[in-house]
Structure formats: C-alpha cells, structure tokens
Amino acid sequence: MIKLISTITLSVSAFFVSAQTVDLCVPENFDFDPTLLAPDKQIKVSSDAAQMIQNRSALFNGNVSITSPTSMINADVAQIDNNGKQVIASGDVLYRDSALEVESQGVELNSDLKLLQMQDTEYQFKETSGRGSANLLSLSGEQGLRLEHVTFTTCPKGGEDWKMAASEIIIGKDSPFGEAYNTKFYLGGVPVFWLPYFAFPVTAERQSGLLFPNIGSSSSTGAEYEQPVYWNIAPNYDATVAPRFMTNRGVQLKTEFRYLFQQNQGELQLEYLPEDTDTTSNDERYFYRYLHQGKISKNWNLNVDFSGISDDNYIVDLGSDYYNRADTHLYRQAGLSYYSSNLDFSIQFRDFDVVGDHPDVYRALPEMKLNYDTDLGEYLEFNLASEAAYFENKLDSKPNAFRVHIEPSLSIPYQRAWGELLAEVSVLQTYYEQELSPVTPVAQLEENVSRTIGQGRLYGSLIFENEDLVLDNQFMLTIEPKAQYLYTSFEEQDNIGLYDTTPLLTTFNNLFRGQEFTGLDRINDNNQFTLGATARLVDQQNREKLVLSIGQIFYLEDSKLISSVRENNRSALAAEFDWQVNQRWFLHSDIQVATQTQKVERSSFATEYRIDDDKLIQMNHRFIRDLSGEKINQFGVSASWPINESWHWVGRWYRDAELSRTTESFAGIQYESCCWAVRVTYQRNLSNRFDDGGLRTTDEFDSGIALQFVIKGIGSRKSNSDMLEQGMFGYRQPYVLN
CATH class of the missing domain: 2.60.450.10 (Lipopolysaccharide (LPS) transport protein A like domain)
Known part of the structure; x- marks a missing residue:
C-alpha cells in the first residue's frame, strides 16, 4: 500500500x-x-x-x-x-x-x-x-x-x-x-x-512536441501563422522546425538545430522560402547561420560565426531573430586562439555578407595575431605585439594586400592604491605588399612599403578620497585626475591603402588611446597632452552611484599626416555622465563639444524611471551633427506600465526632428488573469527596403499587428517588458554601473 x-x-x-x-x-x-x-x-x-x-x-x-x-x-x-x-x-x-x-x-x-x-x-x-x-x-x-x-x-x-x-x-x-x-x-x-x-x-x-504558435499580420507578410515543433533528439541535441504560413508570400520553413557538449556548443539555423509570391519572379529566399564556441584543449579555443542571406531585403521583408533590419553586414568568421600566462595567439578568417549598396569591405583571409609579455625585472616589462594579415577585396578597383606588423615595447608600470604611473616606449614596424592593378584608382600606392614609427608615452593618474562622507554621510567622494603626454614620430602613409582603418569617435575613453584611427593603415603623428578627470560617488556598500568624466586633448603641434589634419589646437571636449539618483531613477549622458565652434558635435541622453521589469518609463535623445553628410536628431520614449491587476500596456515612439516625422511607433496591450494571458501588439516603422540599385528607401513604412496567447501551466511567459525588445530600436537599459 x-x-x-x-x-x-x-x-x-x-x-x-x-x-x-x-x-x-x-x-x-x-x-x-x-x-x-x-x-x-x-x-x-x-x-x-x-x-x-x-x-x-x-x-x-x-x-x-x-x-x-x-x-x-x-x-x-x-x-x-x-x-x-x-x-x-x-x-x-x-x-x-x-x-x-x-x-x-x-x-x-x-x-x-x-x-x-x-x-x-x-x-x-x-x-x-x-x-x-x-x-x-x-x-x-x-x-x-x-x-x-x-x-x-x-x-x-x-x-x-x-x-x-x-x-x-x-x-x-x-x-x-x-x-x-x-x-x-x-x-x-x-x-x-x-x-x-x-x-x-x-x-x-525536455520532450518533443508542439510549442505555442505565433500569429500576426503585417503589410509585408500579410496574415501569418507560425507553428514551432520541438524535437528532443538526445540530452545534448535538439531541433525546432517551424512552418510559417504567410498570405502575401507563401510557406516558409524555419529550422534550428542545437548541440551541447562538455567543452563545445553550437547551433545551426536554416530558413527557406521556395517561392515568394510577393515578387514578380516568385524568387526563392533563404537565410542561414552557424555558430560554434568550444575548447579544443586546455589552451586552445575554436569559434565560428557564419551567416548568409539570399538577397538584400530578406531581413526587411521576413524579419530575423538574429539581425536587425538596419544591419549592413552579416558576419562570416572562424577563428582559432591560444591563451597562456605570457603568450596569446589567434588566427581569424573574417568575411562579411554585405547587405545593400555599401562599399565592399575587405576580408581578412586570414589575420594572425601574437602577443607576448614578460617581466624583465621588478619594474620593467617587455611586450611584443605582432600581426600578419592578408586583405582581399572583390572589387577590381581596390588592391589586395599582405601586411605584417611588429610592435615591441618597454614599459615601467607603477601602481599603488593612490594612483598609477606608466612610462612606455614602442617601435611600430609595418611592412606591406600591395597587389596593384591598372584599374587601381589611387595612383600613389606602392607595391612594397616599409613603415617605421617610434612612440613614447607618459601616463599618470591619482585617486583622491574625501575622508568625510558627503550628502548626509551616505557617500564617499573620489576624484581621479589623469594626464598623458604622447609623442609619435611622423611618416607619410599615402602610399598605403585603407584595409581595416576608420576614424575613431572622440569619446572620453578614446582620448587616452592616442590614436585617431582603428587598425594600422594610418598611425597619426602626435605631440600632445591629454587631461581628464573622473569623479565618483560610492555608497557604503562600495557601489557606484554617480560617475562624471571629462577630458580633452591639447595638441602641441599640428599633425603632418594628411588623413589627420586638425583645425584647432584642441580636440573636442568629451564628457560622460551616469547617475543612479535612487532605486528608481537612472540618468545617462555623453557629449562632445567642438572647441572651435563651441557647438555640440555628438550627444546622447537617456533617463529612466524603473520600479521593476514591468514598470518603467524611458526617454532618450540622440544627436549627431554630421554622419556621412546627414544630421541625426532623434527623440524617443519607451514605457511599460500596468493599467490594473489584469491589464498591462507597453509603448514606444521615436521621432526624427530633423525630418519632422515619426520613424517608429509601437504599442502593445496584454490581458492577464492568473491562468491565461493574451497580447496584441501593433507596430509601424520605416521599412528600410533596398531598391534595385541597392540604396535604402527612406519614405516607405511597414506596419503590422501580432497576437500571442498563453495558457499558464502548460506554457511559459516572459515579463511584459520583453514586448519592448521588439522592433527597430527596442528597449535597452540606459547604462549599467557596478
């Protein structure tokens, strides 16, 4: 019994x-x-x-x-x-x-x-x-x-x-x-x-069976119904197959396969639409993505991220769980890396599936990096950074190139609780073999280039702590001034192509990097001081509540590098501000002000009132004076709030003040009892479709409605704020302090 x-x-x-x-x-x-x-x-x-x-x-x-x-x-x-x-x-x-x-x-x-x-x-x-x-x-x-x-x-x-x-x-x-x-x-x-x-x-x-369907409608797909079927193949293998029925486009098949081992994991996604009835030629359309992360041995790791689509408008028309409709490149890369206490090595194959009529980017096939560091005494450190890469471009008008870079450096680091001092000298030696052709548009490029640049850096920072607590004896105030002198010798580099180099933004963190470009194809000469300071309010649990940073570069000489001509003897003034006002209010802002015109070049601002995942209101603003010849001036509001015990609503609205139009509006309402729930969401946003010439349209909008039904007890439910993660902009917390 x-x-x-x-x-x-x-x-x-x-x-x-x-x-x-x-x-x-x-x-x-x-x-x-x-x-x-x-x-x-x-x-x-x-x-x-x-x-x-x-x-x-x-x-x-x-x-x-x-x-x-x-x-x-x-x-x-x-x-x-x-x-x-x-x-x-x-x-x-x-x-x-x-x-x-x-x-x-x-x-x-x-x-x-x-x-x-x-x-x-x-x-x-x-x-x-x-x-x-x-x-x-x-x-x-x-x-x-x-x-x-x-x-x-x-x-x-x-x-x-x-x-x-x-x-x-x-x-x-x-x-x-x-x-x-x-x-x-x-x-x-x-x-x-x-x-x-x-x-x-x-x-x-986990067991095989039907998952909850997705039901919706949009001007792009029409009415649609997606029915996922889960297959628990083994404890470490599973798959999901989801037929998707769209009245405007036909039947699409979406699949996902996942595997998990003790030291390796990965997933494979395949999406296939054999005939798109919304196109004149009934085109077949597809998307694929393979992701792998794992260890080969104790020190060796292998990573793969490989994606592709059939056409430029696939993500815009059919959506994606992995990419945003504004993305212009899909990753195709595989890498092998080795890590030890003194030596790091990696080899990467970096390729892209380019979306739209963007200048074709260079592929690194492959790119190898080796870094070695060791102590030469109690105060002296030696570091060797090296790189070898072959850059390939599909355009005949752009040259392919092989680049080798070696950068030995000696440094004297001195770190204490009161601050940090660093003296460093480096030699930057780079060698290029550029495969030129008669159609290469840049005539001054040379087939073989050897470039040697010397660099010296002095950096120091101090930490001042107020012994007396401030603001009703609740917080400790710290002020951290920092200064850097940087000298970099000059060598003209117009005979070198641009393979992985773009200008850097003037943010506070970038001020102390000493370089104005990413990559190695352009290394600007420097004779400059950088001054900055950070102030922090830290509570009695050692948590940062307020962080304010401000800094600027002062140029002692004009740059001789043509790609780095400066119009003033000072950089833009860069500042960042994060403040957790209390348990519910958060503020974040960053700004760059041009010293010559005294005008704001870039800024962003976000403030959020948050009680929990379901109760929040966020306002944000983004401004860029010149982005590829266009001014960006956008304002947005996101909110999630219960109406009563059973009803809940979310909303998001973004407006482009420069063009005087709404770029995205999103609204969702949910009824929830203790045993079931139903959601209805509506969205209207710029379609961002590409025309036949590969250029994005800027006047077409897409709208849609979606329905989600949940029976509690035989399904799962996310918080209401996950509705805000949908769409073009989605929801993001303004910042994260420690």
Whole structure:
C-alpha cells in the first residue's frame, strides 16, 4: 500500500506539475501536517467503530483515518480484507500528501494486483494552482496510470477561464510520455480546439512536441501563422522546425538545430522560402547561420560565426531573430586562439555578407595575431605585439594586400592604491605588399612599403578620497585626475591603402588611446597632452552611484599626416555622465563639444524611471551633427506600465526632428488573469527596403499587428517588458554601473 500511494503522487504530479514554469494564482491551501504520518513501513488506522471478522477482515465506520509514512486517507467507511492486502474506502474519501489532495467517492486498493482505483475524484495540487477532476483514477503497478473523463485547469474555482478535458489519459509505467485521447480545450466554457490524440511530457526533462504558435499580420507578410515543433533528439541535441504560413508570400520553413557538449556548443539555423509570391519572379529566399564556441584543449579555443542571406531585403521583408533590419553586414568568421600566462595567439578568417549598396569591405583571409609579455625585472616589462594579415577585396578597383606588423615595447608600470604611473616606449614596424592593378584608382600606392614609427608615452593618474562622507554621510567622494603626454614620430602613409582603418569617435575613453584611427593603415603623428578627470560617488556598500568624466586633448603641434589634419589646437571636449539618483531613477549622458565652434558635435541622453521589469518609463535623445553628410536628431520614449491587476500596456515612439516625422511607433496591450494571458501588439516603422540599385528607401513604412496567447501551466511567459525588445530600436537599459 505504501508503494502504490507514493507512485500515484509521483505520476499525477509529474503530468501536471512538470509544466509549471510560470507564476500562477495563489493555490488553495489545504492542511497537511507531516508530523502526523506513520513511521516507516507502518500503517495506522483509526475510526469511531471497528469490527473484526475471523481475523482476516476489518470493518471501520465513522471518521476513518488511514495513515502511511507518505500520505493520509480519510473516509466514512473503510474495509480491510485479506490481512491488509485489500482496502476499500467509501463515502467522502479524502486523500492527502505533501503535494496533492484528492476528494473521491471511493477508493479501492489491492496490493496483490498492485492496483489502486479512485472514483469521482476532484484533485488539487498544493504548490501550484493546478486542479481538475476524473471519473476514474486507476494506478497499476504493471501498466501505470489511467485517468478517464479527466479535466485540468490552473484557474480558481468559479473562474475557469480555460480548461482542458480528455476522455482518457494514460501514463505508462516508467514512460517519459503521457497520452491523451479526444482532448478539447475550452476558453470561457467554449470549445476552441480539439485533438484526437497528443503526447505530453511527464518529467521535467525536455520532450518533443508542439510549442505555442505565433500569429500576426503585417503589410509585408500579410496574415501569418507560425507553428514551432520541438524535437528532443538526445540530452545534448535538439531541433525546432517551424512552418510559417504567410498570405502575401507563401510557406516558409524555419529550422534550428542545437548541440551541447562538455567543452563545445553550437547551433545551426536554416530558413527557406521556395517561392515568394510577393515578387514578380516568385524568387526563392533563404537565410542561414552557424555558430560554434568550444575548447579544443586546455589552451586552445575554436569559434565560428557564419551567416548568409539570399538577397538584400530578406531581413526587411521576413524579419530575423538574429539581425536587425538596419544591419549592413552579416558576419562570416572562424577563428582559432591560444591563451597562456605570457603568450596569446589567434588566427581569424573574417568575411562579411554585405547587405545593400555599401562599399565592399575587405576580408581578412586570414589575420594572425601574437602577443607576448614578460617581466624583465621588478619594474620593467617587455611586450611584443605582432600581426600578419592578408586583405582581399572583390572589387577590381581596390588592391589586395599582405601586411605584417611588429610592435615591441618597454614599459615601467607603477601602481599603488593612490594612483598609477606608466612610462612606455614602442617601435611600430609595418611592412606591406600591395597587389596593384591598372584599374587601381589611387595612383600613389606602392607595391612594397616599409613603415617605421617610434612612440613614447607618459601616463599618470591619482585617486583622491574625501575622508568625510558627503550628502548626509551616505557617500564617499573620489576624484581621479589623469594626464598623458604622447609623442609619435611622423611618416607619410599615402602610399598605403585603407584595409581595416576608420576614424575613431572622440569619446572620453578614446582620448587616452592616442590614436585617431582603428587598425594600422594610418598611425597619426602626435605631440600632445591629454587631461581628464573622473569623479565618483560610492555608497557604503562600495557601489557606484554617480560617475562624471571629462577630458580633452591639447595638441602641441599640428599633425603632418594628411588623413589627420586638425583645425584647432584642441580636440573636442568629451564628457560622460551616469547617475543612479535612487532605486528608481537612472540618468545617462555623453557629449562632445567642438572647441572651435563651441557647438555640440555628438550627444546622447537617456533617463529612466524603473520600479521593476514591468514598470518603467524611458526617454532618450540622440544627436549627431554630421554622419556621412546627414544630421541625426532623434527623440524617443519607451514605457511599460500596468493599467490594473489584469491589464498591462507597453509603448514606444521615436521621432526624427530633423525630418519632422515619426520613424517608429509601437504599442502593445496584454490581458492577464492568473491562468491565461493574451497580447496584441501593433507596430509601424520605416521599412528600410533596398531598391534595385541597392540604396535604402527612406519614405516607405511597414506596419503590422501580432497576437500571442498563453495558457499558464502548460506554457511559459516572459515579463511584459520583453514586448519592448521588439522592433527597430527596442528597449535597452540606459547604462549599467557596478
């Protein structure tokens, strides 16, 4: 009897409780005192009256209580026969254990047959709000669990917004699956879905089956329905196949395969639309992506990120879970790296799938880097940075090139709690072999170039701490001034092409890098001082609450490098500001002000009021005076807030003040009860489509509506703020302090 009662708890609980991955209603509580259970391997029976029959049977009447080491049964009448091997209880039977309560009109237990049956049951789980009924609950030690005419819901009594009802549910012995027959799903008492048969998991392990569908509509795809199917191939392999039906474009197949090993993991995504009925030629369209991260040995790592699409407008028209509609390049790279205490080595193959009519970028096929550092004494360090790369371009008008760079340096670092001092000298030696052709437009390029540049740097920073706490003795104030002198010799570099080099933004962190370009193709000459300071407010738990940084470069000489002609003897003034006003208010801002015109060149601002993931309001602004000949002046508002206990709304709005138009608007509303939820979202934004010439359109808009339905208890639910992550801009926290 003890074994059978334990088994029924595990089986029934596994069916319904294993799917509980979300917060549900507060379950109805029932009394269960584990201290009243019987000792191990014992069964206690008590009643108002008892009658023994020939020492083989016993009849108990009135307030019958049968207690085992794991559960308790209460009944009006109980009969125990065959020396306790058969028990029959009737009349308002109540079964209870630590997880489950079952009300029944009759219980029959036969230990010889290993069979337990309960008639006309009403069950309730203690830890969740799952509950239901079954005309017959039969548990066999040989065949497993069988439920006839069973229902299940996570809604409270009297408020069954949804429920499922099946004519029969069977959970075989030691089977990870249950089987349901003739199942109907009800919403508000109305049947909305019927399945003649379906299988479901009865353990916490991942199991194959249908996932919740995605339903929506947009001007690009029309009405669409996507039905994901999950396949649990093995404990470390799985796959998801999702047919997507679109009225405007046809049927698309989306697939994802994932694997996981002790030291390696990866995933492969394939999307294929054989005929796009919205195009004049019914084009086939596809997307693929392979991602791998893993260790080959203790020190060696292998990484792969490879993507591709059939055409420029694929992401714009069909969307993507991995790329944004504004992206212009899809990664294609593979790399092998080695790490040790003194030596780092990596080899990377970097390629791109270029989207739109952008200048074709250079591929690094391959790019190798080796860094070595060691101590030459107590205060002297040696570092060797080296690189070898072959750059390839598909355009005949651009040369391919092989580049080797070696950069030895000696430094004297001195670090203490009060600050840091650093003296460093370096030699930057670079050699180029450029494959020129008659169509190369830059006539001054040379096939072989050797460039040698010397550099010296002195850097120092101090940390001043106020011994007295400020602002009502709550915070410690630190001020950290820093200064750098940098000298870099000059060598003309117009005979070198641009392979991985672009100008850097004048941010506070970039002020102390000493270079105005990324990459190695342009190294500007320097004779300059950089001054800056950072102020911090730190609370008594050593958490930063406010950080303000400001700095500027002062040029002692004009740059001789043609690519780095400066119009003033000072750089733009760069500042950054982060402030956690309190537990709910956050502010972030950065700004660059040109010293010659005293005008703001770049700025961004974000402020957020946040109570939790579902209650937040964020305002932000972005300004760039000149970005490829265009001015950027955009303002945005994002919000997520409950209307009442059941209704919740989110919204986002971005406006381009320069063009006087809204670039994106997004709104979503959700109704949520304790046992189900429904979401409706609407979005209108710039389509960013490419025309036949590969240029983005700037006047076409795309709009769409989406519907998401969640039955709690048999699905999962994210917080409301995840709706804000959709769209062009999406939601991002303004900053993160430590």
